[in-house]
């Protein structure tokens with residue numbers, strides 16, 4: 001990087017998470033300077049399709065003036081307030097009402113936090129609080145899944161089921177257990193149908209619950225579709241069978257809708273797409289299109305009742321964040337949700353998503369493509385070196401990284417989770433723009449094929 005250039009200063013002063021520091025020093029950052037719809041532009045003026053909507057989150061695109069205006073209006077009127085001790089403010093009241101009304105199952109209250117990780121930590125504390133309040137203090141264990149992603153704070157990273165989030169931090173904490181990833185293509189036995197695979201995973205879950213003692217298990221956390229774990233779409237019957245086990249032992253269900261929520265799957269919530277009936281919904285990202293950080297929990301009456309019940313003698317729910325439900329973020333989120341509804345972005349995700357899925361599936365016979373999976377406007381292509389044996393080229397993630405690099409050269413910012421290349425564009429994307437994105441992917445795949453073959 002040129003001395004004193006933004007790239008050089010980034011290398012000098014800025015520590016990036018999830019980044020190989022040495023490689024970063026060599027290659028320097030891609031500095032993004034502006035946004036325009038589904039496109040972003042770097043410092044040199046190169047334009048890219050943002051095929052990941054930032055971090056799975058910018059539903060309305062990168063230049064929505066109505067969100068800017070909502071922020072400016074609220075910032076000028078009341079730039080900050082909080083909701084501790086019965087204080088409140090209009091943007092939060094509007095947003096709480098809207099979220100409870102939007103919920104696909106009866107929900108009682110909304111609680112506000114700043115990030116997906118904080119929201120999951122909060123959900124865990126609410127669940128522990130409830131166990132104490134209802135006189136079942138032994139019910140503290142939480143089950144989540146290998147390859148699930150729930151964030152990076154101590155509790156949320158424990159729920160997350162990816163080795164990178166555990167090993168160097170001595171995580172998970174006590175009371176967090178993990179069960180199997182519902183990835184039929186990878187983990188199904190020969191000739192095992194999706195339904196049979198789902199039944200086997202539900203049996204595994206039941207065995208784990210029985211081994212630990214059902215009276216010690218409080219809750220199960222899961223994303224409707226696993227996002228950061230590689231866009232793992234649950235196989236047929238999976239959620240129905242898992243929920244049957246959870247109800248049998250009176251175990252709470254938390255749907256982490258941080259990626260799926262607000263239209264991603266072609267329905268308003270992933271819970272609708274898969275028939276999930278959660279006690280808590282965790283919401284973030286597309287709630288505000290990430291223009292400002294905000295997250296929320298929706299809790300049902302079963303969760304709220306012990307919090308409301310003074311006679312439980314364990315005191316008030318002692319928890320809250322200074323910035324939780326920030327008025328400017330809340331005003332932006334409310335405007336964003338209105339936009340999603342007014343412009344029927346959920347319908348767009350369904351229609352244009354069907355086109356994206358069809359185009360990606362047309363590549364299934366490519367020698368480097370192992371599996372194409374996805375629903376609505378979220379998908380992944382699992383790249384393989386040896387198609388018959390479903391094994392990687394060279395080392396795991398090498399091919400994913402290679403194709404991802406070609407994508408950038410071809411004007412698309414995508415993301416590879418190992419060898420799974422993900423597509424999760426803004427919900428405003430059009431069919432011609434999907435074609436532009438997938439054409440670039442085809443060119444990238446061919447470029448990689450040239451290299452792999454040589």
Ligand code: PLP
Pocket residue numbers: 055114115116117118120149150151152223227228256257258259284
């Ligand atoms: N839950 C899910 C499903 C996520 O995908 C993420 C982030 O990608 C989180 C939680 C954590 O959210 P945050 O990064 O805002 O803490």
